[in-house]
Amino acid sequence: MKATEMFGAAKWTSPGKNDVSCIRGEFGLEKPLASAVINICGLGMYELCVNGKRIGDDRFGTLYTDFHAYESQACTKVHGEKLNHRIYVSKYDITAELEAQNCIGVTLANGWYRARYTKWGVVNDYGDPKLCFRIELEYSDGSRGEILSGDWLKWTQSNILSCLFFEGEEQDYNSIRLGEWTKPGYDDSAWNRLAEVEAPDSEYLFSDCPPDRIIRYIKPKLISETESEFIYDVGENITGTPILKQRGEGVEKLTFRVSERLDHFGNIEDYTNHGQKSSFVTDGSDREYMLRFCWNGFRYVGVSKNAKMVSCAVIHSDIAVTSDFRSDDSLLDWLYETYIRTQLDNMHCGIPSDCPQCEKRGYTGDGELVCECAMLMLDAQKFYKKWLGDIADCQDTISGHVQYTAPYTRCGGGPGGWGCAIAEVPYIYYKTYGDRSVLEEFLPRVLRYFDYLEAHSENDLVVSDQKGEWCLGDWCTPEEIKIPEPYVNNYFYIKTINRLLEFCEVLGRDDLVPKLEELAKVKKAAVVAKYFDGATGDFCGGIQGANAFAVDLGLGDERTLSNMVAHYERETWYDTGIFGTDIVTRVLFEKGYADLAYRLLTSSGKYSFREWMSSGCTTLPEYWTYNRSQNHPMFGAVVRYLFTCLLGIGQEGAGYRKLRIEPKLVNGLNYAEGHITTVHGKVGVRYVKTDSAVSFRIEIPEGVEAVLVCGGEHKLSAGVNELTISR
Numbered sequence: 001m002k003a004t005e006m007f008g009a010a011k012w013t014s015p016g017k018n019d020v021s022c023i024r025g026e027f028g029l030e031k032p033l034a035s036a037v038i039n040i041c042g043l044g045m046y047e048l049c050v051n052g053k054r055i056g057d058d059r060f061g062t063l064y065t066d067f068h069a070y071e072s073q074a075c076t077k078v079h080g081e082k083l084n085h086r087i088y089v090s091k092y093d094i095t096a097e098l099e100a101q102n103c104i105g106v107t108l109a110n111g112w113y114r115a116r117y118t119k120w121g122v123v124n125d126y127g128d129p130k131l132c133f134r135i136e137l138e139y140s141d142g143s144r145g146e147i148l149s150g151d152w153l154k155w156t157q158s159n160i161l162s163c164l165f166f167e168g169e170e171q172d173y174n175s176i177r178l179g180e181w182t183k184p185g186y187d188d189s190a191w192n193r194l195a196e197v198e199a200p201d202s203e204y205l206f207s208d209c210p211p212d213r214i215i216r217y218i219k220p221k222l223i224s225e226t227e228s229e230f231i232y233d234v235g236e237n238i239t240g241t242p243i244l245k246q247r248g249e250g251v252e253k254l255t256f257r258v259s260e261r262l263d264h265f266g267n268i269e270d271y272t273n274h275g276q277k278s279s280f281v282t283d284g285s286d287r288e289y290m291l292r293f294c295w296n297g298f299r300y301v302g303v304s305k306n307a308k309m310v311s312c313a314v315i316h317s318d319i320a321v322t323s324d325f326r327s328d329d330s331l332l333d334w335l336y337e338t339y340i341r342t343q344l345d346n347m348h349c350g351i352p353s354d355c356p357q358c359e360k361r362g363y364t365g366d367g368e369l370v371c372e373c374a375m376l377m378l379d380a381q382k383f384y385k386k387w388l389g390d391i392a393d394c395q396d397t398i399s400g401h402v403q404y405t406a407p408y409t410r411c412g413g414g415p416g417g418w419g420c421a422i423a424e425v426p427y428i429y430y431k432t433y434g435d436r437s438v439l440e441e442f443l444p445r446v447l448r449y450f451d452y453l454e455a456h457s458e459n460d461l462v463v464s465d466q467k468g469e470w471c472l473g474d475w476c477t478p479e480e481i482k483i484p485e486p487y488v489n490n491y492f493y494i495k496t497i498n499r500l501l502e503f504c505e506v507l508g509r510d511d512l513v514p515k516l517e518e519l520a521k522v523k524k525a526a527v528v529a530k531y532f533d534g535a536t537g538d539f540c541g542g543i544q545g546a547n548a549f550a551v552d553l554g555l556g557d558e559r560t561l562s563n564m565v566a567h568y569e570r571e572t573w574y575d576t577g578i579f580g581t582d583i584v585t586r587v588l589f590e591k592g593y594a595d596l597a598y599r600l601l602t603s604s605g606k607y608s609f610r611e612w613m614s615s616g617c618t619t620l621p622e623y624w625t626y627n628r629s630q631n632h633p634m635f636g637a638v639v640r641y642l643f644t645c646l647l648g649i650g651q652e653g654a655g656y657r658k659l660r661i662e663p664k665l666v667n668g669l670n671y672a673e674g675h676i677t678t679v680h681g682k683v684g685v686r687y688v689k690t691d692s693a694v695s696f697r698i699e700i701p702e703g704v705e706a707v708l709v710c711g712g713e714h715k716l717s718a719g720v721n722e723l724t725i726s727r
Helices: 003-007 074-079 330-345 364-377 381-393 421-433 437-455 485-507 510-531 540-552 558-570 578-590 594-601 609-614 634-646
Strands: 012-014 020-028 033-043 045-050 086-093 101-109 130-139 144-148 154-157 160-164 168-172 195-197 203-206 212-218 221-225 229-246 253-259 277-281 296-304 307-317 324-327 649-651 658-661 671-678 681-689 693-700 705-709 713-716 719-726
Touching: 003 130, 003 203, 020 160, 033 101, 086 381, 101 130, 101 160, 212 229, 229 253, 229 330, 253 307, 296 307, 307 330, 324 330, 324 634, 330 364, 330 594, 330 609, 330 634, 364 381, 364 421, 364 578, 364 634, 381 421, 381 437, 421 437, 421 485, 437 485, 485 510, 485 540, 510 540, 540 558, 540 578, 558 578, 558 594, 578 594, 578 634, 594 634, 634 649, 634 671, 693 705, 713 719
Parallel strands: 086 203, 168 277, 658 705
Antiparallel strands: 012 130, 012 195, 020 101, 020 154, 033 045, 033 086, 033 130, 045 101, 130 144, 160 168, 212 307, 221 229, 229 296, 229 307, 253 277, 253 296, 324 671, 649 658, 671 681, 681 693, 693 719, 705 713
16 A cells, blocks of 8 residues: 555654654543554654553564665666565554553664664665654544644654664663653653655555564573673574673663674684674663664673673564474484574564674575475464565566565675575465465566576576676585586576476466476576586586586486485585585485485584584574674575475475375484474374384374375374384
8 A cells, every 4th residue: 555545644754864763742632532553664663652651562663675765776776777665564552552641652763774884884775764653543432533643743862872783782871861751741842843754655564474572581691701891601692682780880881792602712702793782871770771773693792891791682583483303313403403593593574684693684595595494494474475575576677687685785696596586485485385376476577587587698598697796606615616606597597497387387377388398498408518518427527516406407317416426425514505505405315315315414524514513503604614604594494304304294285285294214313203383283293213113103284185105105194193114
């Protein structure tokens, strides 16, 4: 809907260029009230109070989207692209909070709307923070009224003097003492009038996407001290905020800084501090100090010696874990738990981010890699439905180009692994939840994406992306990237053609099939001609998983798979990047080499998950070599194979209505159990192997067909099934 449909005659207002502002206004009710509902949006983040009471327990307010067009947005300014835009609005029932005389109070911050980082300058600049609301009143006599935002509202500087979205906040409770400004009767005579501004030209929507909340609290452990600070360990890498109290009395300046690791001396490590630090000028009272409009990503906290860290709030999107996995291999258990923590740490404001501290962006490459994991293991349907909207919005309506991030922020990526999210995320959403409407919506978008790839192809191979932008293939290989970027991008082009053929089968679009099949044939021939060595059977010399990419597309000959298998039988670690690691693991499982896939997953080489576990990682690092962020979910894409391969939870069709349980019983793993929660209910598998038999306990939801495939097919019934099968 348009702004006028959402807010009526309410005016958008702004305090101007101010990081964090306090906004208030008073209004009266002349008649007894039956109900009151507020539609409210603060760009970028906000907290709402009515008569001194905080409304809702959401953190950060508005979900992050590509809010609206702005002149300096790089894709428009540099490439002349045109995106779509949406803004999400919150609705609250405030009937119980209203009285005869009332005060609405809003704390409004920049957030993602004007995200600043001292290292990089302004990252997003949609303009000054803005606020709009509409309170719809229904009186007891059946009449109606409304309270609309406008220039009757007043604002002043918050005691949060500075809020750098990527770093932290400067708060001052001494020189700025506002008192109970969200209650009626407060003297705001010295405050400023808000300016009315133009309504952003966007689509306005309500959302049921899970908001950010404080999920839990952790008691930190004081582990050491230096001359200037106390060092605390939270015990795991998290997103959220330390909570401090003042030691002693009087006005003091408390500070903290955080890091993901400690340095060699046991102090806060500058390298994984990522610029995150905050300060609080106290008023001497016994209060708690914490971040309000940003989060940090960290495990360790250095606190000035006039402060103590009393707790730590874990903050991310309020998404339940709806799965479990346990086995007799501690590495697999660690991998599952660590992925879950990493994924949740990277779910904020309605987007799945790459990392929660350095960039905080919804990279389409990272996101498409792990979306199946998240949808399998978390209650993430509404979250990903929202992100699908962001992916759709970030496609250029002129050329079909798909941005590297959704919502769009200028950054790095490539046309294949990143752009293919336009097909892969809707496809996985359909397979997980059985919702074919997303295929109907995205099919024409994928066709436009193909137009873009063709426009950047030579001799039937994708060779470039937008001029001046990155054109990555694979990413984060443990050593120098050697697998050719065009090879990887054309793998994803062909893979996406195959996905679109599956769209067509579901939707009955037989008219598109001949053209798509011919397109796939042409692209495969071009890849073989350019990258296949007929003398050896290798693609690109077999470097960094290149043969796995080819085998996955059905390219090469029997030597291609054989060479790949021989290579990883010799290796004791992964030599692959974010895409290759997932593809190699899956292809080995699918092509009958489950033992080798398991050995690679649990290997102990220098580039391995076991190396990360042994070094004490509680989240998955960005690089095999521990560079940059220590909290990136992308390598966690392989965790899905704990469920789909080792436990064998598979399906025919979509929506898990027809199950095929076919565990890969690998050598060295004698016990495993776990469950996922589908749209029909819990699906659980447990097995224990002995030399002579395998005992299964399998749980199936009501109304679901299921078979166990192990030494034949065994029909399963709803409820708990217990079987023992001789080996």
